[in-house]
Amino acid sequence: MQWPPGLNAKPESPATDAEIAAFVESVFAPLTAQELEELHAEHRAIVGEGSFDPPFNPAIWPLPNRRLPESYLAFLQYSNGGSFSGDNRDFDPLFTTNQVRQYMLFYSIPHWMPLSAPIGFDGGGTFYLLDMRDDPIDGDYPVLFANACNLGYDEAVKLADSFSELIANKLGQP
Known part of the structure; x- marks a missing residue:
């Protein structure tokens, strides 16, 4: 995969086959005891001993259990993360194979948007x-746009039917 011409691209080094294999195997794996402990500690630091509504229980968060789209994996073979801007949208940053799970857990995405996988930020x-x-439809999933401070499917905006469509359309419509 190449970034469309005419767009500002600051790619990182490509992800190796080993990095992609490790990413595919681990990104949606069940939470480890250490991750659960860290999530509970972060939660207590933020809200005290209170809880979310529904109760904060990362052990039951549904993680995606589907194959990642080939278009996204092909992109990681081109650039393992990086910053990219287009006519209408920016990826700043696109997450590396090591960052997707970290962002997913740190922002409690499985709690707020079960079965979604964060792939990047817009810089804002x-x-x-x-x-x-x-x-998946033709092996791919829709791409949503959701504010980190107001995560939820009701608040999210669908930008494209697939990662490759988002890229091909110069990062979607405004």
Whole structure:
């Protein structure tokens, strides 16, 4: 995959086959005991001993259990993260293979937007996410745009039917 011509691209080094294989295997794996402990500690630091409504229980968060789209994996083989801007949208940054799970857990995305996977920010605090709730269409998932401070499917905007469509359309419509 190449970034469309005429767009500002600051790609990172390509992800290796080993990095992509490790990413695919681990990104949606069940939470570890250490991750659960860290999430509970972060939660207590933010809201005290109170809880979310519904109760804060990362152990039951539904994580996507579907195959990542080939268009996204191909992009990671071109650039493992980086900053990119287009006519209408920016990816600043696109997450590396090591960052997707970190952002997913730190922002409690499985709590607020179950079965979505964050792939980047817009440079202004809004996530790009793969919506993996439904079966893929031609191996791909819709791309949603959701503010990190107001995560939820009701608030999210669908930008494209696939990652490759988002890129091909010079990062979507405003």
